[in-house]
Amino acid sequence: MSITMFLKELESDKALCREMKNTTARVNLRDVSRFSGYCERNHFIDLGAATQKLGEAKLKEIKKRNGVRGTGEIKADKIKDKNDLEVLKPFTREEVTTWVDLLSQPKSVVDEIMSSGLVSDSMNSWDMLSFEQMGEICGKCALSWDKGRGCVATLMPGDSPLPEIARKAGLQFIADIPKHAEEKTVFDGSKAKELLADIPKLRAAVEKEGKQMANRLKGVIERLESAAKVCAENNVKFYFSS
Numbered sequence: 001m002s003i004t005m006f007l008k009e010l011e012s013d014k015a016l017c018r019e020m021k022n023t024t025a026r027v028n029l030r031d032v033s034r035f036s037g038y039c040e041r042n043h044f045i046d047l048g049a050a051t052q053k054l055g056e057a058k059l060k061e062i063k064k065r066n067g068v069r070g071t072g073e074i075k076a077d078k079i080k081d082k083n084d085l086e087v088l089k090p091f092t093r094e095e096v097t098t099w100v101d102l103l104s105q106p107k108s109v110v111d112e113i114m115s116s117g118l119v120s121d122s123m124n125s126w127d128m129l130s131f132e133q134m135g136e137i138c139g140k141c142a143l144s145w146d147k148g149r150g151c152v153a154t155l156m157p158g159d160s161p162l163p164e165i166a167r168k169a170g171l172q173f174i175a176d177i178p179k180h181a182e183e184k185t186v187f188d189g190s191k192a193k194e195l196l197a198d199i200p201k202l203r204a205a206v207e208k209e210g211k212q213m214a215n216r217l218k219g220v221i222e223r224l225e226s227a228a229k230v231c232a233e234n235n236v237k238f239y240f241s242s
Contacts, residue, residue, distance in 0.1 A: 001158040001242050003181045005227050007151040008237035009143050015151070016141040017134075020125035027113060028121035029098050035113055038105055042095045043076035050091040062087070145230040146223065155227075156220040158242060161213070162206070169205035171198050174224075181240035192231035192238060199225045 009015040010022065032039050048071060051059045062084045068074060076092055079085050102110050103125075113119065126134070139148040146153035156162060158178065167175035173195060180187075203221060207214050231238045 002154045003156055003158055003160075003177060003240055003242050004152060005155040005223070006239055006241060007143055007145070007227070007231065008186065008239070009151050012143060012234060012236050014142045014234055014236075016137050017126050020129075023103075023125040024114075024122050025101070025103050025125045025128050026123040027100050027102060027119045029100065029113075029116075029118045030120045031118055032096065032098050034116065034118070035100060036096055038100050038109060038113070040097045040099045040101055042097055043092050044073050044095065045076050045079065045088050046073050046091045046093070047071055048073075050088055053091070054087070142234060143230055143236060145227040147226075151230070153223065155223055155240065160217070160220060161209075162202075162217055162220055165205050165209060165213075165217075166202055169201060171202055171205070174198060174202060177240055178242070181242040184239050184241050186237050186239045188237050189231055189235035192228045192236075196225065196228040196232050199228065 010018055012018070015021075026040075029035060029039070047059065047063075047068075051071070062079070062081075063069070066079050066081055066084060068078050076085065076088075079088060100113060102113070105113075129137075135149065138144045138150045141151070143151045145151060155177075163175045163177055166172075173191070199221065202224075206217050206221065227238065230236065
């Protein structure tokens with residue numbers, strides 16, 4: 001089991017994701033009867049029925065133009081050409097989902113839904129982004145310590161020799177990282193400064209274990225240093241988890 005390091009990014013106004021993560025964008029309802037008019041819809045096209053009515057040649061042309069394969073039912077959003085969508089409209093059925101897009105609803109409706117007791121799940125605005133979009137934002141964020149990839153990442157495997165080496169060197173905080181991970185203890189920016197000050201000592205201790213061990217633990221130390229630096233400079237809380 002690996003040990004991961006997390007930042008309490010939502011407590012910092014420097015986190016570029018903060019507003020999005022604090023904004024509920026979609027909710028799932030246990031019962032849609034009361035709010036079905038606000039629920040998202042999926043649309044499906046019966047290619048078989050369309051072929052019978054329009055002919056194989058016409059459907060082949062439409063499918064080729066839109067890069068569609070198959071002969072069964074497909075989601076309507078696979079048809080990119082608006083004119084083709086109109087042609088296929090008679091063969092399209094609508095399905096009411098259990099999800100509501102809150103961002104497209106007036107505040108009165110949002111308040112009614114959120115207080116209804118029917119919400120079983122939710123997604124914030126950050127959840128709605130693609131991995132590419134998330135990566136672009138994280139790459140610009142001051143709290144992104146994992147080489148621009150974000151503020152949470154695997155620090156080291158659970159069986160890493162680093163804690164024991166730190167223990168022998170008298171670096172108790174680093175030695176106790178597995179314990180901190182088990183307890184999920186939260187530390188503040190001042191502790192990050194102490195950790196950052198211990199990194200040179202840790203490097204020296206690891207180098208005494210030999211070149212092979214130094215190479216093995218190089219990435220772990222770099223990640224620990226990077227995270228500590230970000231937390232110290234921005235006074236951000238952090239914790240470990242396994």
